[in-house]
Every structure is written in structure tokens, then in C-alpha cells.
Amino acid sequence: MTPSVRLQEMIRVIRSARTQGEERGIIQRECADIRAQFRQGDNGERSHSLAKLLYVHMLGYPAHFGQMECVRLIASPRYSEKRIGYLGAMMLLDEKQDASLLITNSIKNDLSHSSQYVQSLALCTLACMGSAEMCRDLAPEIERLLRASNSYIKKKATLCAVHIIKKVPELAELFTPSARTLLSEKNHGVLHGAVVLITELCKRNPDTLDQFRKAVPELVQIMKGLVTSSYSPEHNVAGISDPFLQVRILRLLRILGHNNDTASDAMNDLLAQVATNTDSSKTAGSAVLYETVLTIMDINSESGLRVLAVNILGRFLLNNDRNIRYISMTSLQKIVQTDHNAVQRHRGTIVDCLKDQDTSVKRRALELSLALVSAVNIRSMMKELLIFLSFCPPELRSQTASGIFNAAERYSPSKRWHIDTILHVLTTAGGDVRDETVPNLIQLITTASELHCYTVHKLYRALVKDIAQSLVQVACWCIGEYGDLLLKGECEEIEPMQVTEDDVLDALETVLQSHMSSPATRGFALTATMKLSTRITDNVDRIRSIVSIYGSCIDLELQQRAVEYNALFKKYDHMRAAVLERMPVMDKNLPGHTNGDTPGEIKEPDTSKPKPVEAGLLSEPASQVCDLLDLLGGTDTPLQPSPAPTSTPTTTSSADLLDLLGGLEPTPVPTVSVYEKNGLSLKIQCDKQTETEVTVSLIASNSTQNDITNFTLQAAVPKSVQLQMKAPSGNVIPAHGLGQVTQTVLLNNPNKASLKMRIRVSYSNQGAMHQDTVLIDSFPSTACQPSISPL
Amino acid sequence: MQFMLLFSRQGKLRLQKWYVPLSDKEKKKITRELVQTVLARKPKMCSFLEWRDLKIVYKRYASLYFCCAIEDQDNELITLEIIHRYVELLDKYFGSVCELDIIFNFEKAYFILDEFLLGGEAQETSKKNVLKAIEQADLLQEVSTEVYYHHCKATAIGVHHRVFGLSL
Numbered sequence: 001m002t003p004s005v006r007l008q009e010m011i012r013v014i015r016s017a018r019t020q021g022e023e024r025g026i027i028q029r030e031c032a033d034i035r036a037q038f039r040q041g042d043n044g045e046r047s048h049s050l051a052k053l054l055y056v057h058m059l060g061y062p063a064h065f066g067q068m069e070c071v072r073l074i075a076s077p078r079y080s081e082k083r084i085g086y087l088g089a090m091m092l093l094d095e096k097q098d099a100s101l102l103i104t105n106s107i108k109n110d111l112s113h114s115s116q117y118v119q120s121l122a123l124c125t126l127a128c129m130g131s132a133e134m135c136r137d138l139a140p141e142i143e144r145l146l147r148a149s150n151s152y153i154k155k156k157a158t159l160c161a162v163h164i165i166k167k168v169p170e171l172a173e174l175f176t177p178s179a180r181t182l183l184s185e186k187n188h189g190v191l192h193g194a195v196v197l198i199t200e201l202c203k204r205n206p207d208t209l210d211q212f213r214k215a216v217p218e219l220v221q222i223m224k225g226l227v228t229s230s231y232s233p234e235h236n237v238a239g240i241s242d243p244f245l246q247v248r249i250l251r252l253l254r255i256l257g258h259n260n261d262t263a264s265d266a267m268n269d270l271l272a273q274v275a276t277n278t279d280s281s282k283t284a285g286s287a288v289l290y291e292t293v294l295t296i297m298d299i300n301s302e303s304g305l306r307v308l309a310v311n312i313l314g315r316f317l318l319n320n321d322r323n324i325r326y327i328s329m330t331s332l333q334k335i336v337q338t339d340h341n342a343v344q345r346h347r348g349t350i351v352d353c354l355k356d357q358d359t360s361v362k363r364r365a366l367e368l369s370l371a372l373v374s375a376v377n378i379r380s381m382m383k384e385l386l387i388f389l390s391f392c393p394p395e396l397r398s399q400t401a402s403g404i405f406n407a408a409e410r411y412s413p414s415k416r417w418h419i420d421t422i423l424h425v426l427t428t429a430g431g432d433v434r435d436e437t438v439p440n441l442i443q444l445i446t447t448a449s450e451l452h453c454y455t456v457h458k459l460y461r462a463l464v465k466d467i468a469q470s471l472v473q474v475a476c477w478c479i480g481e482y483g484d485l486l487l488k489g490e491c492e493e494i495e496p497m498q499v500t501e502d503d504v505l506d507a508l509e510t511v512l513q514s515h516m517s518s519p520a521t522r523g524f525a526l527t528a529t530m531k532l533s534t535r536i537t538d539n540v541d542r543i544r545s546i547v548s549i550y551g552s553c554i555d556l557e558l559q560q561r562a563v564e565y566n567a568l569f570k571k572y573d574h575m576r577a578a579v580l581e582r583m584p585v586m587d588k589n590l591p592g593h594t595n596g597d598t599p600g601e602i603k604e605p606d607t608s609k610p611k612p613v614e615a616g617l618l619s620e621p622a623s624q625v626c627d628l629l630d631l632l633g634g635t636d637t638p639l640q641p642s643p644a645p646t647s648t649p650t651t652t653s654s655a656d657l658l659d660l661l662g663g664l665e666p667t668p669v670p671t672v673s674v675y676e677k678n679g680l681s682l683k684i685q686c687d688k689q690t691e692t693e694v695t696v697s698l699i700a701s702n703s704t705q706n707d708i709t710n711f712t713l714q715a716a717v718p719k720s721v722q723l724q725m726k727a728p729s730g731n732v733i734p735a736h737g738l739g740q741v742t743q744t745v746l747l748n749n750p751n752k753a754s755l756k757m758r759i760r761v762s763y764s765n766q767g768a769m770h771q772d773t774v775l776i777d778s779f780p781s782t783a784c785q786p787s788i789s790p791l
Numbered sequence: 792m793q794f795m796l797l798f799s800r801q802g803k804l805r806l807q808k809w810y811v812p813l814s815d816k817e818k819k820k821i822t823r824e825l826v827q828t829v830l831a832r833k834p835k836m837c838s839f840l841e842w843r844d845l846k847i848v849y850k851r852y853a854s855l856y857f858c859c860a861i862e863d864q865d866n867e868l869i870t871l872e873i874i875h876r877y878v879e880l881l882d883k884y885f886g887s888v889c890e891l892d893i894i895f896n897f898e899k900a901y902f903i904l905d906e907f908l909l910g911g912e913a914q915e916t917s918k919k920n921v922l923k924a925i926e927q928a929d930l931l932q933e934v935s936t937e938v939y940y941h942h943c944k945a946t947a948i949g950v951h952h953r954v955f956g957l958s959l
Contacts, residue, residue: 127910251819287868322837
């Protein structure tokens with residue numbers, strides 16, 4: 001029997017085993033046989049035994065006893081034994097095994113073997129599993145082979161060098177000189193290896209990168225040759241000449257052209273040529289085009305080229321091949337921030353991809369769609385996204401829901417639309433939204449005072465139909481707050497529906513009793529029921545009885561609430577009306593806001609004169625604050641500072657609640673004058689100070705006879721400090737000190753450098769433009785006074 | 792490329808080539824998880840997926856899945872071409888290759904792969920050159936085994952599955 005038949009016979013026998021146990025038995029027998037063979041020493045059978053062992057290993061059985069045999073076979077003079085020995089080494093020996101070091105010497109010898117096929121075995125093995133030590137030992141050999149040998153060996157040595165550099169980065173310098181000369185080779189294999197090597201060298205060392213930038217013209221020439229050359233059957237794949245080499249060259253060009261104008265210019269024409277001439281009907285062409293697009297987007301290319309690249313991606317989006325569509329969206333995702341308008345043009349196609357069968361494609365389309373939402377297209381995009389939400393796979397639901405919320409928050413055209421959208425999401429995917437949705441929505445509803453009636457009606461209807469927890473919680477809260485509006489029956493924007501007090505209490509009781517309600521939801525419902533006691537007239541007794549029942553509820557939270565509410569009915573009935581009064585508008589900035597059950601503290605967002613922000617509060621980024629102010633500006637008083645600060649009616653209850661919550665007494669903060677000239681005075685007030693952050697308010701007032709208009713402040717700070725100026729309260733300072741303009745400035749000082757700020761003041765007074773500068777030297781703590789030096 | 796796996800539709804491994812150092816245990820774990828993930832994909836889905844921090848490119852040829860794990864900067868589409876090129880090489884070598892060929896001649900499948908890829912990168916982009924090199928290496932092997940088995944060659948026993956002239 002020829003030995004190969006024995007190997008194949010063994011494979012056949014193993015495969016014919018009917019059970020796992022039978023297979024194990026056969027394997028055990030064979031392994032015993034193999035071990036015996038190994039012990040016998042050189043008898044011409046060793047390579048077959050090792051081959052059998054390797055098969056057994058692939059099936060998942062232990063084969064470590066073959067490691068030493070690999071070492072022995074590699075050292076054998078016979079090619080057949082070397083071949084299987086090296087294969088065994090690559091499969092059984094990795095750098096973590098001690099035995100791997102033993103083959104270093106054999107490899108070294110074989111690297112200088114007379115037969116190139118033996119050299120090839122050694123090179124292949126070193127590149128596959130060579131440890132750092134082995135690489136260090138053999139690097140000089142490899143470098144020699146890079147220069148001196150035939151193409152067959154050179155191409156392998158080049159890739160072996162790549163592996164060496166990955167393992168031992170310091171050896172990169174050893175290969176740099178030879179790498180450059182390799183670019184003039186004609187052999188595609190060597191060229192490909194050279195490009196890979198140079199790419200690796202440039203990745204590791206910026207100086208080498210600079211050096212190789214000089215090679216850009218040469219690379220461009222090679223590419224041009226490939227793109228325009230006549231048909232070369234040897235390297236042709238679907239009409240593209242050596243796409244593998246083309247892709248690697250493009251990738252190298254990308255690295256060389258990145259952030260470098262000269263290099264980018266040098267490759268501009270080539271990239272345009274490749275982009276226009278490559279036939280993308282087959283994968284090979286698309287691969288080249290794809291790499292070209294990536295390169296164009298990553299270097300300093302001119303805008304025409306960038307547009308060309310985005311258009312290619314757009315074409316890819318329409319391709320029948322799903323892979324190409326996926327690739328296109330991945331690339332568009334990378335550039336959507338920088339080339340937003342270009343990507344917007346393909347929005348329609350991207351939105352269509354939401355309907356694709358493949359989940360990965362859907363996910364990409366979702367991410368892209370969310371990135372493309374803007375103020376202009378919000379309505380149509382939201383329609384598509386909401387449709388998507390109803391049909392999307394469950395693993396994408398929560399991502400979609402949060403994406404929709406973010407988009408709605410940033411771009412909603414109107415409050416009502418915003419509320420409608422959130423309600424829609426809650427009814428469709430209520431179970432998948434995050435917890436902070438509830439307080440966010442509640443806060444939003446409170447700010448939309450003209451919509452309270454509409455909102456509460458809609459929520460009531462939804463509550464009656466639906467059970468999703470977040471929705472129920474919001475609905476309960478609203479019914480509690482605005483129950484009186486609900487009972488009034490009529491509402492402009494929604495069809496009238498007669499709701500009686502019993503209906504409302506029924507609905508709340510259902511929630512309280514439903515076994516699907518979470519404890520938090522029950523809490524909401526109970527509080528809502530209680531609040532209704534001041535808003536309805538007939539059924540107060542019913543409420544009293546509901547509340548007293550829950551006084552003996554097992555759930556501690558509910559019990560506590562019920563007991564306290566009971567007390568409100570009995571002992572503290574005189575306080576009940578005040579405590580349960582309508583909540584004032586909530587400010588998003590406060591930490592208490594994130595508390596789910598009891599929407600948090602109250603701060604008066606007095607738009608004409610913002611009070612100093614209390615210690616320990618987080619400040620929002622400027623844009624969000626602007627949005628918030630805009631929201632308030634849209635419904636409440638406009639942003640122009642009015643001569644006298646308006647006081648709002650709810651200050652009394654807020655004072656009560658502030659007391660209940662332990663109080664946030666504003667500590668008197670010193671205001672220091674930093675500038676006084678021509679009747680304009682500028683004061684600075686330290687609001688908040690941590691180790692790395694200072695928040696100050698600049699207050700400007702005007703003691704002249706005429707209003708100061710076009711008042712703007714500009715600030716400059718040292719380089720290591722980051723400055724954020726919030727929107728000023730206005731740009732008109734009324735005369736006679738009747739009003740002020742305030743602007744908050746946030747300074748982030750991570751290096752704890754000494755803070756200085758230069759302020760430029762510009763304004764118009766009586767038609768004349770004025771400009772002045774002031775330098776503020778130090779920003780001490782809130783207790784001390786800043787020192788100033790007017791310039 | 793970090794590794795390449797070939798497995799059947801039942802999840803049986805037919806070839807595994809690792810270009811990164813990992814312990815046997817880790818390799819087994821990765822193989823198990825990845826095979827499960829890929830086999831769970833429906834036929835019309837795209838050939839790319841993200842798995843851990845790697846990009847996976849896979850393609851099914853008849854009953855075998857060819858699966859490669861590439862790094863972030865690697866081009867997925869050209870990896871598909873690499874897979875296709877390897878299949879073409881196997882096809883040319885075995886003559887209309889099928890899964891059985893790769894099972895019974897797994898060591899040859901490895902030899903072919905090692906002439907096409909080195910250290911995870913393509914070393915030869917010409918199909919002709921790869922096949923020529925394999926042919927020469929096989930010849931060399933035959934010569935070196937003749938010393939022991941020249942008499943066996945004359946009495947080759949027919950087996951019901953394909954046996955090639957170039958034997959171990």
C-alpha cells in the first residue's frame with residue numbers, strides 16, 4: 001500500500017465512524033500508532049505519520065506530542081519530510097511553545113539552501129509563526145535575501161521582512177534602504193511585496209514616511225502603467241490589470257498623501273484617471289474604485305476630486321450587489337461629517353436602504369440616515385424613520401429610538417410635532433427606549449404650556465389603549481398635572497372627547513392594579529391620583545379611599561407615598577392645595593432632573609436676568625442652552641432684556657419646595673467692576689469654580705442718557721485654556737442703568753495654567769462706534785476679588 | 792489578514808491558517824464562535840460582517856465556507872477577490888475541486904495556500920506562477936520520496952476516490 005493511501009485510508013475510516021465515541025476510539029488507535037512510528041526513528045514513514053497527526057489535530061484532538069517530530073523532520077535532508085515538517089511547525093508550534101526556538105537553526109540553514117523551494121519553506125514558516133527572538137536572529141539573513149536573490153525568493157523575503165517589522169519594530173531601519181530599490185522591480189510579486197513593506201515602514205516611522213514621499217512619482221508611474229497597459233493575461237482579473245497590486249499602491253499613496261499638499265498634488269491626476277476609467281462591473285474593479293475613493297477622501301485632494309469620489313459612492317449605493325451597497329455606506333459614514341452636503345444628495349437612496357433585507361445593511365443605513373437629519377429635512381426623514389421603527393429588527397430598535405429622540409430634540413420644527421413624535425415612538429417601541437426618556441418628555445411637556453390640553457388628551461387616549469411602561473408613566477404624570485384640562489372636554493387641536501372624572505380615575509386605577517405595571521409606574525399613578533384631588537370636584541372621596549388602600553401595600557415605596565398622602569388628607573389638609581399645585585416649568589440644567597420619579601428641582605429661568613448658576617451644577621454646551629432659551633423664547637417672554645425683571649407667580653410654591661428639598665440658598669457672590677468708561681460699566685462675577693473650570697458672568701450696565709446698542713463682548717484666553725461664551729442676554733443696554741446685559745463665560749483650564757482673559761468691548765452709542773479692551777489678570781475663588789488692569 | 796478558516800455547512804473545520812499567535816484554546820474558541828455566527832447568516836445577506844474588532848469576509852462555494860478575518864484598514868472587496876483566487880487555484884490544481892478533495896488532500900490545500908499567501912498577504916498575483924511553483928515543488932517531493940517508494944509507484948492500488956500521481 002502506498003503511504004498516501006494509508007493517510008487517506010485513515011481519513012476514510014475516521015469519517016465512517018458513526019458516533020463521536022467510535023471516532024474517539026479510532027483516533028486513539030491511530031495516535032498510538034503514530035507515536036510508535038515516531039519512536040522508531042528514521043524509516044521513511046515519519047512524514048506520513050505526521051500528516052496523519054495533523055489531520056487528527058484539525059479535528060480538534062490534542063497533538064502536542066508531534067511537536068518534536070516537526071523539529072526533527074525540518075532538520076531532515078529530504079524535501080518531502082521538510083515540507084510536512086514545516087507545515088507541522090506552522091500548525092502545532094506557535095511562538096508560545098518552547099519547541100519553536102529549536103527550529104531557528106534549521107530555518108537559518110534552509111534560508112541558504114541551494115534549492116529555492118527549501119528556502120521558500122523556511123521563509124513561509126518564519127513569516128507565519130516567527131517569534132520576536134527568531135526574527136531578531138534571522139533578520140540579517142532576510143535582508144540579504146531581499147537584495148541578492150531571484151524574484152521567487154525576493155517576493156517571499158519582502159513579506160517575511162514585513163512580519164519581522166511587526167514583531168520587532170526596531171528592525172525597520174534594517175530594511176528601509178533595500179525597500180526603496182525594490183520599487184524598480186518588474187516582477188509583480190516582488191512589487192506587491194515591496195509596496196506592502198514600504199506601507200509597513202511608513203506606518204511605524206514618520207521620518208521614513210517623509211523619505212518615501214519622494215517615491216510618489218514612481219508609484220504614480222507604476223499605477224499609470226497598470227491602468228493603461230495593454231491586456232496582460234497573466235495578471236488580469238475581469239479586465240483589471242493586477243487589482244491586488246493596484247489596491248496596495250493606492251493604499252500606500254493614501255498614507256503618503258495624507259496631510260501633505262505636494263504629495264497629494266502629485267497623485268491628483270492619477271486618482272482622477274483611475275476613478276473615471278476603472279470598470280466597476282465586477283468585484284475586482286469595484287475593489288480598486290473603493291480603494292481610490294478612500295484615498296481621495298483621506299488626502300488633501302481638490303474639491304472636484306472629492307465630489308467625484310462621493311459620486312462614485314453614490315453610484316455604489318445603487319448597485320445590485322449588496323456587498324457594494326454595504327461598502328458604500330460604510331465609507332459614506334466616515335465622510336458624512338466633513339462632506340455633509342455631498343452626502344445629502346444621496347439621502348433618498350440611503351433611506352431606501354432602510355428597507356433592505358440584510359440587517360447589517362439596515363444598520364448602516366440607519367446610522368447614515370440619522371447623521372443626515374437636518375433642520376431642512378426633519379419632517380420627511382422622521383416619517384421614514386418612524387416607519388422604519390415599526391418594522392425594524394429588535395436589535396436595532398433602541399438605537400433607532402434614541403436616534404429619533406436626538407434628532408427630534410435638535411431639529412423639531414414645533415413643540416407639538418416634537419411631542420407627537422415622542423408619543424409615536426413610545427407607542428411603537430415603548431419597551432426599547434432608555435429610562436431618561438420619561439423625565440425628558442415630562443420636562444418638554446411642561447415647557448409647552450399652550451399644548452398642555454392637547455398633550456393630556458392625546459396621552460389619555462394612548463393610556464387607555466396601551467401598556468408600554470414609559471408611555472404609561474408619562475401619561476399618568478400628565479393626567480395628574482393637567483387633569484382639569486382633560487376634564488374640560490374641549491381642546492382646539494384634537495377631536496373633542498367627553499371624559500368624566502370617573503373615566504380618569506378608572507384609567508389610573510387600572511394602571512395601579514395591572515400586574516404589568518412596574519413599581520415605578522405604580523408610583524406615578526398613585527401620585528397622579530393624589531394630584532387630581534385638587535383638580536376635580538366630585539370624586540375626592542374615591543381618591544381618598546384609593547390612597548388609604550395603598551397605605552398597607554407591600555411595596556415600601558407605594559406604602560410610604562400612600563401614608564404621606566393620607567396625612568395630607570387628614571392632618572395637613574390646609575397644605576394640600578399648595579403642595580399639589582401645578583408645577584412650574586423645569587429647567588433642563590439641573591441635576592435633580594435626572595431623577596426618574598419626581599421631576600426635580602425648580603429654578604426660575606428668568607430670561608431677562610439669569611440668576612447665577614449654583615455650585616455643583618453642570619453647565620450644558622452653549623448650543624443646547626441656546627436651544628433651551630429659544631424654546632422658552634418661543635413661548636414665553638422674548639429674549640430682549642426688559643427694564644425690570646419680571647417675577648412669576650409660582651415663586652411661593654417653589655420656595656416651599658425648595659425648603660422641602662433642603663434648600664438651595666444662593667450665596668451672595670461678589671461682583672467686581674472691571675471696566676468703567678463713558679458710562680458703560682462691566683462687572684465680573686465668579687459663579688462657579690472647580691480645579692479646572694471657572695464660570696464667570698460679565699454684567700454690563702449703562703449709566704448714560706442713551707441706550708447702548710450693538711453691544712458685543714469678545715474674549716481671548718491663553719492657548720491652553722478653552723473658552724466657551726454663552727449667548728448674551730441681549731445686545732442693548734438701556735440707559736440710566738435701567739437694565740443690564742449679562743453673558744456667561746465658561747473657562748476650561750485642564751493644565752491649571754494661570755488664567756487671564758482679555759475682553760474686547762464694542763458698542764454703539766448715539767450713532768458712534770466704540771471699542772475698547774480690558775485685561776483680567778486673575779480669577780480667584782468666588783470669595784476674593786479679581787485684579788484687573790484696563791489697557 | 793489575521794486568519795482564514797474553511798468549514799463545511801455542518802460546521803466541520805477543513806482548513807485553518809492563523810497568521811497571529813494565539814493559544815490553541817483561543818483558536819478553538821474563536822473558531823467555534825465565528826463558525827456559529829457565519830452559519831447563522833441567511834443566504835442573501837452581504838458577505839461582510841463586523842465581529843469583535845475585526846472585519847470578517849466570507850463566501851460560500853458549494854458546500855464550503857471560506858472565511859477571512861481582516862483588519863480595519865484592509866479592503867473587503869479585494870479580500871473577496873483573494874478568496875476567489877484561492878478557489879481558482881484549488882480548482883486548477885485538483886481539476887473541478889470539491890470538498891472531498893480538500894478533506895483527503897488537506898496538506899496539499901495548505902501547500903497551495905502557502906504559495907499564494909505569505910504572512911497574511913498575497914505574495915504572487917499571477918495564477919500561472921503560483922501553479923508553476925506548486926508543480927515544481929511537487930516534483931521535487933516526488934524525487935525525494937522515490938528513494939523509498941519507487942517500487943510502490945508501479946503497483947499503485949486504485950482507490951475509489953481520487954489519488955494523485957504526486958503523493959507523499
